[in-house]
Amino acid sequence: MSIALELADVAKSFVMHLQGGVRLSVVSGVTFSVRPGECIVLSGPSGAGKSSVLKMIFGSYRCERGRILVAQRESYVDVARATPRQILALRRRTIGYVSQFLRAVPRVSAIDVVAEPLVLAGATREAAAKRAAEMLRRLNVPAPLWGLPPATFSGGEQQRVNIARGFLPDLPILLLDEPTASLDPENCAVVTGLVAEKKKRGSAIVAIVHDPQVRDRIADVVIDVTQFAAAA
Amino acid sequence: MNAPIYNFAYLDEQTKRMIRRAILKAVAIPGYQVPFASREMPMPYGWGTGGVQVTAAVLGPDDVLKVIDQGADDTTNAVSIRKFFVKTAGVRTTTRTADATVIQTRHRIPETTLAEHQIIVFQVPIPEPLRYLEPRETETRRMHALADYGLMHVKLYEDIARHGHIATTYAYPVKVDGRYVMDPSPTPKFDNPKMSDCPALQLFGAGREKRIYAIPPWTRVVSLDFEDHPFERYRLDETCALCGATDSFLDEVVTDDRGGRMFVCSDTDYCEGRLADGAAA
Amino acid sequence: MSADHDEEPLLVAEGLTRWYGRNLGCRDVTFALHEGEVMAVVGESGSGKSTLLQLLSMQIEATAGRVHYRMRDGVTRDLAMLGEAERRFLARTDWGYVHQDPTLGLRMTVSGGANVGERLMAVGWRHYGRIRATASDWLDRVEIDVARMDEAPLTYSGGMRQRLQIARNLVSAPRLVFMDEPTGGLDVSVQARLLDLLRGLVADLRLSAVVVTHDLAVARLLSHRIMVMRGGEVIETGLTDQVLDDPREAYTQLLVASILPP
Numbered sequence: 001m002s003i004a005l006e007l008a009d010v011a012k013s014f015v016m017h018l019q020g021g022v023r024l025s026v027v028s029g030v031t032f033s034v035r036p037g038e039c040i041v042l043s044g045p046s047g048a049g050k051s052s053v054l055k056m057i058f059g060s061y062r063c064e065r066g067r068i069l070v071a072q073r074e075s076y077v078d079v080a081r082a083t084p085r086q087i088l089a090l091r092r093r094t095i096g097y098v099s100q101f102l103r104a105v106p107r108v109s110a111i112d113v114v115a116e117p118l119v120l121a122g123a124t125r126e127a128a129a130k131r132a133a134e135m136l137r138r139l140n141v142p143a144p145l146w147g148l149p150p151a152t153f154s155g156g157e158q159q160r161v162n163i164a165r166g167f168l169p170d171l172p173i174l175l176l177d178e179p180t181a182s183l184d185p186e187n188c189a190v191v192t193g194l195v196a197e198k199k200k201r202g203s204a205i206v207a208i209v210h211d212p213q214v215r216d217r218i219a220d221v222v223i224d225v226t227q228f229a230a231a232a
Numbered sequence: 233m234n235a236p237i238y239n240f241a242y243l244d245e246q247t248k249r250m251i252r253r254a255i256l257k258a259v260a261i262p263g264y265q266v267p268f269a270s271r272e273m274p275m276p277y278g279w280g281t282g283g284v285q286v287t288a289a290v291l292g293p294d295d296v297l298k299v300i301d302q303g304a305d306d307t308t309n310a311v312s313i314r315k316f317f318v319k320t321a322g323v324r325t326t327t328r329t330a331d332a333t334v335i336q337t338r339h340r341i342p343e344t345t346l347a348e349h350q351i352i353v354f355q356v357p358i359p360e361p362l363r364y365l366e367p368r369e370t371e372t373r374r375m376h377a378l379a380d381y382g383l384m385h386v387k388l389y390e391d392i393a394r395h396g397h398i399a400t401t402y403a404y405p406v407k408v409d410g411r412y413v414m415d416p417s418p419t420p421k422f423d424n425p426k427m428s429d430c431p432a433l434q435l436f437g438a439g440r441e442k443r444i445y446a447i448p449p450w451t452r453v454v455s456l457d458f459e460d461h462p463f464e465r466y467r468l469d470e471t472c473a474l475c476g477a478t479d480s481f482l483d484e485v486v487t488d489d490r491g492g493r494m495f496v497c498s499d500t501d502y503c504e505g506r507l508a509d510g511a512a513a
Numbered sequence: 514m515s516a517d518h519d520e521e522p523l524l525v526a527e528g529l530t531r532w533y534g535r536n537l538g539c540r541d542v543t544f545a546l547h548e549g550e551v552m553a554v555v556g557e558s559g560s561g562k563s564t565l566l567q568l569l570s571m572q573i574e575a576t577a578g579r580v581h582y583r584m585r586d587g588v589t590r591d592l593a594m595l596g597e598a599e600r601r602f603l604a605r606t607d608w609g610y611v612h613q614d615p616t617l618g619l620r621m622t623v624s625g626g627a628n629v630g631e632r633l634m635a636v637g638w639r640h641y642g643r644i645r646a647t648a649s650d651w652l653d654r655v656e657i658d659v660a661r662m663d664e665a666p667l668t669y670s671g672g673m674r675q676r677l678q679i680a681r682n683l684v685s686a687p688r689l690v691f692m693d694e695p696t697g698g699l700d701v702s703v704q705a706r707l708l709d710l711l712r713g714l715v716a717d718l719r720l721s722a723v724v725v726t727h728d729l730a731v732a733r734l735l736s737h738r739i740m741v742m743r744g745g746e747v748i749e750t751g752l753t754d755q756v757l758d759d760p761r762e763a764y765t766q767l768l769v770a771s772i773l774p775p
Contacts, residue, residue: 055759060755061759085547087752088737088752106705107705107709120716374597378601385639386627389641389644390627393624393662394663458640459639459640461641
């Protein structure tokens with residue numbers, strides 16, 4: 001398929017019932033497409049709706065208008081209209097999401113956090129753990145930490161665990177929300193290297209990146225989200 | 233004052249019919265507890281009213297009755313019940329197992345193999361084998377109806393976990409004709425094998441609990457167990473001090489207050505029979 | 514893994530309704546649950562979530578609507594049409610039910626090992642050694658000290674009893690587990706441990722589950738999908754993160770906003 005992901009006239013607003021039903025429009029008319037191996041960076045100030053766009057692609061947010069087409073073998077699935085079951089399947093096989101902050105589950109060790117998506121997709125725990133270890137090593141997470149739950153790690157360490165988890169499976173579409181925000185220059189470089197590898201393997205990437213240097217290194221196209229600001 | 237006139241074997245004929253109907257049902261469904269309208273008897277609950285009612289229902293004027301209690305013909309209970317039937321039915325009685333046509337027993341099966349023309353009536357306190365594990369009658373009835381007997385094995389499992397072996401030594405649960413799990417009454421597990429393929433008709437009566445059940449002649453009766461903890465027919469490794477028997481169930485008799493004891497056959501008729509045949513200790 | 518989209522659902526509820534005289538238990542509940550999916554049913558007291566769970570698990574009868582279940586042989590049956598023997602067998606082998614109060618789901622005077630082994634014995638296992646080995650295996654899996662397997666749950670702590678209840682249910686390799694406030698009444702640290710255990714087991718065994726809870730954090734941790742109920746009606750339903758991150762209905766927004774921040 002020549003297009004991995006396509007958004008057509010996507011709109012999102014929130015109705016705040018607890019605040020008297022006030023309607024908060026976030027974005028409107030979002031239209032762009034991503035090819036396999038291409039990286040699109042969403043730019044714009046805070047609150048412009050960048051994270052919302054990513055969440056709509058992942059299915060965490062509902063969208064009220066438009067289509068979000070994800071290439072799936074020979075056809076497209078519209079995330080905006082997909083059933084919960086279909087979205088769960090997409091998340092397992094097609095779309096990955098690296099959030100800005102790691103959601104740490106109380107007792108699960110770092111290596112198990114990273115290995116989990118592979119296990120859910122059918123790999124054995126041993127095989128998944130091995131690959132998780134390689135990825136953690138690459139991201140300079142020291143081995144003594146692997147057996148510990150990440151809740152006590154520093155922000156940067158948590159984020160690297162998060163990145164490892166997101167980058168480990170081989171998914172056609174990857175969504176990145178500020179992947180390098182809490183990283184030092186050395187680990188920044190590791191991450192941009194990982195992104196480059198993903199692109200080479202044909203993954204389509206949509207990312208939110210504030211650092212101009214990182215953006216320049218990974219972006220093929222930059223889209224300014226303010227152009228999709230909703231009409232007042 | 234006029235002495236009361238009793239119907240033959242105390243119970244009126246309609247009551248006997250009711251009990252016989254229950255017995256027929258019980259024989260038709262081996263091991264299944266048939267509820268019956270237990271009557272008020274001239275002895276309290278816990279003294280064999282169920283067994284007495286069953287015996288009264290099946291007794292005829294030509295029958296020869298033997299009554300035993302823990303294997304002995306001469307204990308208080310056996311004597312009382314025998315006298316009761318002599319008074320109300322006028323039947324002949326015997327202590328010899330082979331000569332009896334109806335045997336009422338509490339807590340033992342005679343050593344002498346029974347014959348096809350005989351009926352043995354057991355006195356049963358609690359007919360429900362699952363009662364101590366599942367107090368709800370509604371639930372135990374369902375379990376029997378659906379052959380849902382996992383809980384029975386839980387009890388045996390517990391025994392092995394706690395004592396290393398199945399510790400139940402009497403009232404050992406059995407499966408009758410491959411279908412119903414039954415409590416054989418508090419007979420020692422030594423007696424369990426005698427119930428299987430027995431030529432005689434085995435009837436069980438529980439007066440207080442109002443249940444009758446039966447094992448027809450020549451029915452397969454299997455004691456519950458585990459593959460790796462099979463049923464063992466436990467017997468003391470002693471001989472009878474009176475007749476020298478090595479194959480009968482023994483009672484332990486304390487002879488003095490210095491720890492002296494001896495073992496004798498629980499079945500008095502069996503022991504006497506052996507002695508009469510010239511056996512010696 | 515088999516093709517997800519072509520798979521028949523495991524449990525289907527259609528217009529499930531229950532009235533208690535003139536009081537509404539729940540009304541018109543419809544959903545389809547597939548293998549490996551966990552659905553949380555959340556709501557406050559009186560929402561109808563417990564009624565729904567009892568309807569689904571055949572403990573009470575519906576006033577209207579149906580529940581279909583795909584049996585192990587692949588045939589989908591209307592549960593109301595099952596005979597009692599079939600129903601009991603299903604409840605004991607293919608299903609699990611975890612009560613909020615573990616004493617309801619355990620035999621308190623029988624040893625932990627026997628509690629776990631009972632389902633095995635009920636389906637005909639007759640080898641003591643194997644029953645014991647399987648039971649101790651499961652106790653280990655739910656992190657109960659195997660040395661205590663011969664003790665009765667009367668001597669266990671609340672968290673241990675709950676874990677024993679889980680082991681007792683899972684030993685028969687059920688495909689569908691119903692949970693009624695599984696962490697209710699437990700200390701916070703014990704809750705975390707139990708949730709983690711459940712999460713792991715559900716993933717390892719590819720269980721389907723319907724989890725009733727009033728705690729949104731439990732829903733977020735355990736479930737893929739969520740159904741919000743109030744006053745017997747379904748207010749909102751969808752993916753868990755969708756409904757909790759982007760709540761659409763007023764009541765859902767209220768629920769989400771009411772969670773105290775950590």
